[in-house]
Each structure stands twice: as C-alpha cells, then as structure tokens.
Amino acid sequence: LTERLERAFSRLRGRGKLRERDVDEALREVRLALLEADVSVEVVRDFLARIRERAVGQEVLESLTPAQQVVKIVYEELVRLMGEAREDVRWAKSPPTVVFLVGLQGTGKTTTAAKLAYHFLREGRSPLLVGADVYRPAAREQLETLGAKAGVPVYTRHDVDDAVRIAREGVARAREEGRDVVLVDTAGRLHVDEELMAELERMKAELAPHEILFTLDAMAGQDAVRVAREFHGRLALTGVVVTKLDGDSRGGAVLSVRAVTGAPVKFVAVGEKLEDLEPFYPDRMAQRILGMGDILTLIEKAERELDERRAAELERKMREATFDLEDFLEQLRSLRRMGPLEELLKLIPGVGGALRGVSVDERELRRLEAIILSMTPEERRRPEIVNYSRRKRIARGSGTSVQDVNRLLKQFETMRKLMKQMSRGAGKKGRLPDVG
Ligand code: GDP
Numbered sequence: 001l002t003e004r005l006e007r008a009f010s011r012l013r014g015r016g017k018l019r020e021r022d023v024d025e026a027l028r029e030v031r032l033a034l035l036e037a038d039v040s041v042e043v044v045r046d047f048l049a050r051i052r053e054r055a056v057g058q059e060v061l062e063s064l065t066p067a068q069q070v071v072k073i074v075y076e077e078l079v080r081l082m083g084e085a086r087e088d089v090r091w092a093k094s095p096p097t098v099v100f101l102v103g104l105q106g107t108g109k110t111t112t113a114a115k116l117a118y119h120f121l122r123e124g125r126s127p128l129l130v131g132a133d134v135y136r137p138a139a140r141e142q143l144e145t146l147g148a149k150a151g152v153p154v155y156t157r158h159d160v161d162d163a164v165r166i167a168r169e170g171v172a173r174a175r176e177e178g179r180d181v182v183l184v185d186t187a188g189r190l191h192v193d194e195e196l197m198a199e200l201e202r203m204k205a206e207l208a209p210h211e212i213l214f215t216l217d218a219m220a221g222q223d224a225v226r227v228a229r230e231f232h233g234r235l236a237l238t239g240v241v242v243t244k245l246d247g248d249s250r251g252g253a254v255l256s257v258r259a260v261t262g263a264p265v266k267f268v269a270v271g272e273k274l275e276d277l278e279p280f281y282p283d284r285m286a287q288r289i290l291g292m293g294d295i296l297t298l299i300e301k302a303e304r305e306l307d308e309r310r311a312a313e314l315e316r317k318m319r320e321a322t323f324d325l326e327d328f329l330e331q332l333r334s335l336r337r338m339g340p341l342e343e344l345l346k347l348i349p350g351v352g353g354a355l356r357g358v359s360v361d362e363r364e365l366r367r368l369e370a371i372i373l374s375m376t377p378e379e380r381r382r383p384e385i386v387n388y389s390r391r392k393r394i395a396r397g398s399g400t401s402v403q404d405v406n407r408l409l410k411q412f413e414t415m416r417k418l419m420k421q422m423s424r425g426a427g428k429k430g431r432l433p434d435v436g
Helices: 004-012 020-036 041-055 066-081 109-122 139-149 163-176 194-207 216-236 251-260 283-289 295-306 308-320 325-338 339-346 362-374 376-379 388-398 401-425
Strands: 097-102 127-131 154-156 181-185 212-218 237-241 265-269 278-279
Touching: 004 066, 004 278, 020 041, 020 066, 020 295, 041 251, 066 163, 066 251, 066 283, 066 388, 109 127, 109 181, 109 212, 109 237, 109 265, 109 278, 127 139, 127 163, 127 401, 154 163, 163 181, 163 194, 163 308, 181 194, 212 216, 216 237, 216 251, 237 251, 237 283, 237 376, 278 401, 308 376, 325 362, 325 376, 325 401, 362 388
Parallel strands: 097 181, 097 212, 127 154, 127 181, 212 237, 237 265
Antiparallel strands: 265 278
C-alpha cells in the first residue's frame, strides 16, 4: 500500500496549483492502491470523495508543493477513517475489568488473550486469563501454556464444557483474588453460527463485560470485516484487535473496519510472540501507511532551522549543480540539529525511498565529518578527483577505512542526485523537496 501511494503522489510532482485533472489522476492511483489492499469499495468511494472535495481548487499553501498538500489531506483523512484518536480500554470503576475476546477460530483469539494479559501485566496490572473456548480442541491447554509463559495465572476447567459457567467462575476467582482485569477467551467457530452467537449473548448478559474485543485476522481482509459486522450486530463490540498485521496481509482491514462496523481498533498484533501486540494509534498508523511521515512536522522543523539565506544559497548551488562535499557536510550538520536524522529524512516525501539503505546515524555522521575534514579543499569541491591513492590517504587521515571513504562518496552521489531531482521538481519557492 505504501509503495503504491508513493507512486500515486509522485505524479503530482512540481505542479503549481492543484488542478482537478491532476488530483483526479493521483486519486485514481490511490483508489487502486486501496482496493488492492482490500479496503472495501464503499469505504474507498467515500474516502476519495472527501479528499477530492478538499483538494480540488484549493489554494496551495505557500510552503507546500501541490504533492505535499495532497499528501497532507490524504493523511488527515486516513487518520479520520481510523477514528481520529486512540481509544483506550474501558477500565471498570470497580475492578475487575472484564474483557471478552471473541472471533472466529484461527483468527488469533487465544494468542491475543495471552498477549493482552502480558501487556497489562507489564503495565503493572494483575490480570487473570480464563479459558472458556470449550469448542476448539486443546484451546484451554494452549491458553494454560501461554499463560505460564506470560507469567499470568489461568483459570479454566477441563471437566466441564459449559463455557458460560467457566467464564462465571473465572470472574468470581478474579474477584476473590483481587485481580483487576479478567481476559476471557471465548469459543470460536469456523464460521458465524447461531449457537455460537447465542452462547456469547448469554455470557454477555450474565457477566456484563466492560470490553468485548473482536479479533480480526488481517489476512482475511474484507471477509473478516463482514464477520466483524455480524458480531457487532449481535454483541455490540467495544473494540477490535487486528491480528497478523505482520506477514503478507494487505492491511486493508485496518482501514475499513472502523468505517464498516463503527467499532474502533484498540490494538494490533504483529507477530506470534507475546510481546507482538501494540496499542493502536490512528495517526501513527496513517504515517506508517503513507511512509512519508507528517509533512507538517517536517515543515515546522525545517522552517525553524533553515535560515533563509542559507536556503537561498543552497538553492543557487543546486541550480548551478555546484553542490559539493562542503555543502554536504553542512547539510548533514543542520539535519542533525533538527533531531534524529533518519526520522527526519523519512519525513521528506520520496527521500525515504531514495535513501533506503543509506545509514545516517550519529556515529556514522561523526565518521563522515572526519572523512570530509581530511580532504583538501580541492577534493571537497571536486569529489570526482578523489582516486584510489587519495582515498587511502583520506582514510588514514580520518582513522577510517577506504571502504568508509567509498561509502561516503557514494552517499554524496545519492544526495547530489536527489538534490538535482528536488531542484527540478521544486514548488514555488523551491525550498522544500518535492516528491522525487
Ligand atoms: P484462535 O483459534 O482464534 O484462538 O487462534 P490462535 O490464537 O490459536 O491463533 C491461530 C494461529 O495464528 C496461531 O498459530 C498463532 O500463532 C497465529 N497468530 C496469532 N496472532 C498472530 C499474529 O499477530 N501474527 C502472526 N503471524 N500469527 C499470529
């Protein structure tokens, strides 16, 4: 999805104003990207209509290129689609908080119960796991194993097959032991059936859970979203945990589920291990999906840091293609002042991709500095004259290796190419990079 979106935005390169035709062209790509990611057709349609309405004809902000402007709108709409703000667990006023895990068999329900218990334990709570999946063979044993691994006690019974009874006893046990959160692993089926729903409704009526979390298998895409809607219709879900977001899943479910069911995503699971569970933040997820970060943050930071004169100077150099290693060093230093380099570079549309594999951490930066400082002024101005014997000398002088010097020259080349692209595609002021 991220790659497709990047491609869609790259088409908006260097246009002065958001024209209807350009926006439509970019949105066609966005549409394909979303459908390919298995986002539901209706959700895609509404989503694009909103973006189009906001984008077309809009005055492009002074400091933004048209591409950045569209990315900004898409970003904001993605956040909105996923529910704006993080929704936390609804903690009970008087503990224990009772949480049901519901969903179809194989979606990761049992695993998620254990992951959540582990997560809460690390938050300083005292969870209890309850094994009430009496339907899937060995589900209870599995929960006991996972509980032992997580260091969380498990209540279950192997001598009764009454799920409601096990859940009831489990909650009572939690109360006796003063535990503050009970996670009930309920039964799942291979498909939604009346018996399953009726059992869950009985369990809900009796135990009045504070949370009913649906485990949604991201790999199952839209099918899973439809199942979520059915569960929601019967049980009024309070939240969703999207599982298996690692691996090959196309991720569209994360985008659709809120719009289709109204239930917010509260956690995502990204692996099989106990610690592979993350609280869900719509804004962070949108940034991740776009792979381009928050353009506004970039601009605020960049504008604080870059004084106009230096920017103008740089622009001139880019135009005249006289950008040299001296400038490269200057750029690296000013980037460092702005914060963690890699983070910052990722904020620049297109740069994330262009600099993939180019390492720019602090230690590396100090090394780069040493190398450049070991060069003669002539070499800094004209890196192309740095032949093998010069490289050897520079490596010695900077306490690095010839490979290090080679790598720096290559990074510089990458940067120079990028600069050329930016200056070609730059917006009104030509100060900020365009999608390249
Ligand atoms: P249940 O039938 O819904 O209780 O499903 P399980 O909890 O037994 O999970 C089914 C399978 O999916 C197991 O092999 C889990 O290890 C795996 N699984 C669960 N969550 C994730 C996840 O987030 N990522 C990956 N890759 N596998 C997962």
